Amino acid sequence: MAPFTVYVLIFLGLPLYEVIHGAFTSDADQLTLHNFSTIFSSSEYWIPLKNSLILSAWTAGLGAVLGTWLAAAVVATPPGSMLRRVVSSASGVLAYFGGVALAFMLIAAYGRPPGGVLTTWLKDIGIDLYAQGFNISSLFGVGIAYVFFQVPLMVILITPALEGLRPQWQEAAESLGASKLEYARHVAVPVMTPPFLGAVLVLFGNAFAAYATVLALVGVTVPLIPAAIEAAINGNVLVNQDRIAFALGVEMILVVSIVMVFYWMAQRRARRWLQ
């Protein structure tokens, strides 16, 4: 037990302490909330926050809906089948490893012509996406990339819940006279709502904290919170912005923590019903 505690204290506790301590102190090492007032008052830091929240929200929503459809289709296939194995492994790859590799894959496919294979092909047949304003290396492009791994993550999250929908429920409902739609309305949807919401929250948190894809696709210039933190740390614009970075970090921790609390609440309900 001791080695574990020591390890965690050093390698997690220490950086965490640095961040929290740094966020609440001034250059003169006195306790202050100045860092926070800066990040909440200046549009330089408001905009990344807003962008991060919006980006996380729509990629989570879209990913959740598409992911649920896909999961519903997968759940219907028999468990030992090749299809199931492939989907399961592929979901794992994209959801956990995604990031950089995914970004390059999308650049290769959707980059600016003549770089992107697909966009070039589309341009050749008359559809010039880039002329319309599309750009994979933009905030929107990052969002598209996010959806690519939000969907598999949703599949991973929602599949246990979908499998928890017992066939007896539908059959019992039918024997009592309900149509498929009525079953969905009265039983399936209410039962699936807590796990669905919980998963959406996870997707949101995931997108909010993600940064790897951003780095690979766009770089530090994109107006998102993680990029703002990096910029502050590595002093690209102004030097000695460390404390701002820490304050932003605390802000991130706060957002994620709030998400976690709601998630935990949704989980409790889900666990009771889907047992």
Add this chain to the structure above:
Amino acid sequence: MSAIGGVGPDLVGGGSLLQEIEEAGTPGPPVTRRRRRPRAWRLVILVIAGLFYAIPFLAAVKYSLIQNDGSFGFANYSAIISNGDVRNALYTSLEISAISAFVVIALMLPTVVLVRLRLPKLTLMLEGVTILPLVVPPIVIAAGLAHLQGSAPEWLVKLWFNHPLTGLTPTYVVLAMPFTYRAIDTGVRAIDLRTLVDASRSLGASWAATLVRVILPNVETAVLGAVFLTIAICMGEVVLSSIMLYNGVLPVEMIQIGAQSPGISVAISILGLVFVFLLLFSLSFIAGRRRGSNSVRVI
């Protein structure tokens, strides 16, 4: 850890690595098998989804096969070995992955076993601690570390931060903790730990021997899963390494090269995706065979 910087999926009951696989062995309440006819709409959805992912992938493969002079060939792939920077970055990343995986197991397995055997009251605390790396996004951890890197005394910097191997590995272990804890915990829960340990000890084995010879083989699927996950995370982690300015690891190298020779980066990406896919895919077979069940959920 690349894509996931925030909360992880294993917190949803049953959604964690190997939980499905390990639980498949336990007998559940009797449920009649309902035979289902495959319906058209399911096929349509699967096909559409498959296309959405397959098309960019194939496009990327094609892209990776376009060499600098415009012809088709494997130059981008051979560059992985021939290009010194790339090769070194690959080795470094592999080293980091291997060491991280080892440390993770060495750290987590005994701890999980110990808590389950002797200190059950600490279970909740352990779970809470392992969730922390998810609540604190890697970027934030990176910020703290970078600050340390800048402000720490000379000797510490030399010991810890000079080389990516020592600088990144320990934190990678922490990043992997939530997922590996869940995987190992599931594996340990599925076996009758108490009985195995008592039997082993009564036959005269020491704690170390019990751990290595008795417990480890019985949770090998879970451990394997944890190792694969750690490798996947380490090989793809770019946030920490880039913030701490370590240029010698693979993902960072990929981004840097991406500016001049994107073909190589794409080639590496393709290989990486395929490699991790094969890892997880093979895991589903190993797990299934061991339990003799049909369950193939890998993550």
Add this chain to the structure above:
Amino acid sequence: MIRFEGIQRQYGSVRALAGLDLEIAEGELVALLGPSGCGKTTALRILGGFDHPTAGRVTVDGKDMTGVPANKRDMGMVFQAYSLFPNMDVRNNVAFGLRIRHEDKAKRLARADQLLELVGLTEHADRYPHQLSGGQQQRVAIARALAIEPKVLLLDEPLSALDARVRAQLRVEIRNLQQRLGITTLFVTHDQSEALSMADRVGVMNSGRLEQLDTPEQVYRHPATAFAAEFVGAMNRLPGRIGDAGDVQVLGQRLTVLNAEGHQPGSACEALVRPEAITIVRDAAGAGEVTQRTFLGASVRLEVLLDGGQKVLVEASSHDVGVGAGTRVGLRILTESVVVSDPGVAPDPEAVPAVA
């Protein structure tokens, strides 16, 4: 009145039902009894509309049910487990069928309360399914099925997932309820004591065929096939020889053979005799020796080893028998007729046409 006419169900190469003909009278409780995979659940599901036959048809009161979806069949179904809707409390679960039929809220909740009283769960009306025990959940499931006042009640091994004590209790309650309401019922089970104690008629099924359909007593005392004989109750297989006049020589006695076709005079066979149909007496020159005595409370089970090496199970009231292990005894079979089967072979399924 329900009628199964030539029902067949094939799944690829698997034949779940191979021609089922069965009639269930109004107000009758018929139990389908058999091992896993015999087709009993398939038959039930076909009746309920959750499965369709590959041949044959089902009629209810003369009306052909082919193509009628499950939700239009007006049949209440109780599953083995887990069928309660988790997001509704008990009262709303029971009232669900009425809600679908657009009954107004006050009426349907009142009716639900009525039914909950019938099954003895009034004080649990506001609880949720996950807060109830297995037995309580099944009671709710029954109430829910009865709430819509269905023509037919279908029970798919409803007691199999419950523990023994609850099972015994619910068995009686279900039967009483069914008789009181006079509702036509099809009950599927693999537990023969359930089937025997609850049903008006028992249908013994094996490998997709109905082997015998008769009252519980008839099925037990006069099994029509070797399978029926062995599946219901314990059974001895005693070596014997077929005689010339449809009789068999076993344990020194001559008995009439019930299933004489296919068994040649002079051939060896095994006679199926129930343990309680054999009696023993102390006899120093007897045919066998008691090797084991198991006290079961009301009865005593003795294992007797014959000199030829054959083991015989004898069951007797614990008042009658004063013999213990090591005593030499003589045996006598009490019945006069017996079912035989080929020696060493598993019971040969011989389909018996439905007894209407």
